[in-house]
Amino acid sequence: MNNLELLCRSAKKASKELRAVGTLDKNKALLTIASDLEAKKQLILEENKKDIEKAVQNGMNKGLLDRLTLTADRIDGIAEGVRQVASLPDPVGELTEMKQLPNGLKVGKKRVPLGVAGVIYESRPNVTVDTAVLCLKASNAVVLRGGSDAYCSNKILSDIMRASLEKCAISANCVCFVEDTSRETATALMKMNSYLDVLIPRGGAGLIRSVVQNATVPVIETGVGNCHIFVDESANEDMALSIIVNAKTSRPSVCNAAESLLIHKNVSDEFFTKLHRALKEKNVEIRGCEKTVQKMECDSVATDEDFGTEFLSLTISVKIVEDITEAIDHIEKYSTGHSECIITNDYTNANLFLDSIDSAAVYVNASTRFTDGFEFGLGAEIGISTQKLHARGPMGIKELTTYKYIILGSGQIR
Numbered sequence: 001m002n003n004l005e006l007l008c009r010s011a012k013k014a015s016k017e018l019r020a021v022g023t024l025d026k027n028k029a030l031l032t033i034a035s036d037l038e039a040k041k042q043l044i045l046e047e048n049k050k051d052i053e054k055a056v057q058n059g060m061n062k063g064l065l066d067r068l069t070l071t072a073d074r075i076d077g078i079a080e081g082v083r084q085v086a087s088l089p090d091p092v093g094e095l096t097e098m099k100q101l102p103n104g105l106k107v108g109k110k111r112v113p114l115g116v117a118g119v120i121y122e123s124r125p126n127v128t129v130d131t132a133v134l135c136l137k138a139s140n141a142v143v144l145r146g147g148s149d150a151y152c153s154n155k156i157l158s159d160i161m162r163a164s165l166e167k168c169a170i171s172a173n174c175v176c177f178v179e180d181t182s183r184e185t186a187t188a189l190m191k192m193n194s195y196l197d198v199l200i201p202r203g204g205a206g207l208i209r210s211v212v213q214n215a216t217v218p219v220i221e222t223g224v225g226n227c228h229i230f231v232d233e234s235a236n237e238d239m240a241l242s243i244i245v246n247a248k249t250s251r252p253s254v255c256n257a258a259e260s261l262l263i264h265k266n267v268s269d270e271f272f273t274k275l276h277r278a279l280k281e282k283n284v285e286i287r288g289c290e291k292t293v294q295k296m297e298c299d300s301v302a303t304d305e306d307f308g309t310e311f312l313s314l315t316i317s318v319k320i321v322e323d324i325t326e327a328i329d330h331i332e333k334y335s336t337g338h339s340e341c342i343i344t345n346d347y348t349n350a351n352l353f354l355d356s357i358d359s360a361a362v363y364v365n366a367s368t369r370f371t372d373g374f375e376f377g378l379g380a381e382i383g384i385s386t387q388k389l390h391a392r393g394p395m396g397i398k399e400l401t402t403y404k405y406i407i408l409g410s411g412q413i414r
Contacts, residue, residue: 004188007176008116008143008195014173015116015141021170023090029168030086030133034079036164037129037157041075044160047152048125055123055149063253063313068123068150078126081374082133088378091398092139095406106408111401113139115197118189119382120145120211122203125153130373131200132161132175134382138400141174143196145189147203148181155179190215200395202383205310220395223360223386225255225338226310227368230327230353232344233264237271239365240343241278247341247367249282253312255384256339256371260307260317262327265291272296284314291320308334324349328356335359337386339368360386360393 037044048070055068091111098108117140121127128144135142146154158177165172178185190199190211198218201211205224212219229247231240247258263271276296279286287306288298298318306317307330321327324342331340341363342353350364361371371394373381378396385391391399 002188004178004180004185005192005195007178008118008189008192010173011116011141011143011176012195014171014176015113015139017171018136018139018141018174019113021139023092025168025170026090026137026139027086029165029170030082030136032168033129033133033161033164034082034086036160037075037079037082040156040160041072044075044153044156045070045072047156050152051125051150058149060123060149061313064123064149066251066253068125068153070125070153074126078129081130084374085133085137085397088137088397090137091401096403098406103412104410105412108406109403110406111398111403114400114402116141116143116195117382117400118143118145118192118196118199118217120186120189120199120201120203120207122147122207123149124202125150125157127202128154128157128177129161131202131382132158134395134397134400136165136174138397140197140400141176143176143178143189143192145178145186146181151179151181186210187214190217193217200383204312220383220385220391221387222383222395223255223338224310224336225257225384226260226308226334226336227256227258227339227341227371228260228262228331228335229258229341229343229368230262230321230324230331231264231267231271232324232342232346232349233266234346234349235264235267235343236345237268237274240271241274243341243343243365243367244275245278245282247369248279248284248316249314250367250369252314254369255310255312256368257312258316258341258368259309259311260319260334262319262321262330263292264324264327265320265322269295279316282314284316286316286318288318289320292318295320310336324352328353331357331359338384339363339371341366341368360384 094111096109119131162172196217200220201208272295286298287302302317337359339361340357340359373394381394
C-alpha cells in the first residue's frame with residue numbers, strides 16, 4: 001500500500017469518527033482553527049513568502065501571483081470566513097419530508113455527510129482553509145492536494161488546522177494533506193474510489209478538464225468563469241461604469257471577474273468615451289469588435305477566441321449588439337455557465353435576461369464579483385459549481401451533504 005493510499009485510508013477512518021462529533025464540538029474546533037490562524041499569522045506569511053519568491057523566479061504572471069499571495073488582511077479574512085462557517089446552522093442530522101404512509105410507516109429524509117472529499121486545486125492557499133472548514137462543518141474528512149506553486153503555504157495552513165483539531169480531541173486525519181505535488185499523484189488520487197466519495201477540482205480549465213476526463217471518483221465540476229456584462233439601452237450609464245470597473249478590475253484573477261462586455265448599439269457615444277477612460281485608468285487592455293473599434297480606441301480587434309477566453313487578467317473583450325436577443329445568443333454561445341449580468345432599467349428586459357440565461361448566477365444591476373460563498377452568506381465556499389448535479393453555484397456546507405431515507409415502523413411487512 002503506497003503513501004497516498006495510506007493517507008486516503010486514514011481520511012476514510014477519520015470520517016467515520018467524525019460522524020459521531022456533535023455540532024458544538026465541530027464549532028469549537030472551527031473557532032480554534034480561526035484563532036490559531038491569526039496567532040500564527042507571521043509564520044504563515046513567512047512560508048507564503050517562500051512560494052512567492054519561487055513564483056517570481058519562475059516568471060508567474062501577475063494575475064496568478066495575486067492569487068498566490070497572502071497578506072495579513074487576507075489571513076484575517078480567511079479566519080473570519082472560518083468563524084462565519086462556525087456560526088452557520090449545521091445541516092447534518094436535519095430531518096425533512098417526514099410523512100406517514102397508509103400502512104403506518106413513517107418515511108423521511110435525514111441529511112448526512114458525503115464522507116471523504118478529495119480536492120485538487122492550484123495556486124490559491126485560501127482554498128486549503130476554505131475547503132477544510134466547510135468539509136469539517138458538514139462532517140466530512142478532506143484530502144487536500146494543492147499545486148506545487150503554493151506548497152509551503154498550503155503545508156503550513158494544513159499543519160495548523162491539524163494541530164487545532166488535535167487540541168479539540170478530533171482526529172487530525174479529518175484534514176489530510178498530500179505532500180507529493182506530482183501529476184502522477186494527482187492522477188492516482190482521481191482513482192481512489194475505495195476511499196473518496198467525491199472529487200472537486202478547483203483551478204483553471206486545464207486542471208478541471210483533466211479531472212473530469214480521468215477521474216473514476218464522482219466529480220463535482222467547479223467552473224471556468226467567462227463572465228459577461230450586458231449594458232442595455234435603458235441602463236443608467238453611471239451605474240454601468242461603476243459595475244463594469246468593479247467586476248473587471250477589483251480582482252481580475254478570480255473566476256467571478258467580468259471577462260466580456262456587451263453593449264447595446266443605442267448606448268450613447270459619451271458612454272464609450274467614459275468607458276475607455278475608466279478602463280484605461282485601471283490599465284485594462286481592450287479587445288473590441290469592429291463596431292466597438294469605431295466607437296472607441298481599442299488595443300486590438302477581438303476574435304472569436306477572445307470572446308471565449310477567461311483572461312484572469314486586466315483584459316476585456318467588448319462587443320456591440322443589436323438588441324437583448326443578440327446579447328443573450330452571444331452569452332449562450334460563449335458562456336461557461338458561471339455568472340452573467342444585465343444593466344438595465346427595463347423591467348421586461350431584466351426578466352427576459354433572468355429567464356433566458358442558463359448560468360449558475362444571473363444578476364440585474366450588480367457586479368458579478370458577488371458570486372462567492374462568503375458574499376452569499378454561506379461562509380467560505382468549496383468552489384463555484386457550473387454543473388447542475390449535484391450542486392450549482394457557490395458550494396457551502398449543505399452542498400457537501402447528501403441524504404438517506406429514515407423509515408420508522410411498528411412491525412410492518414410487505
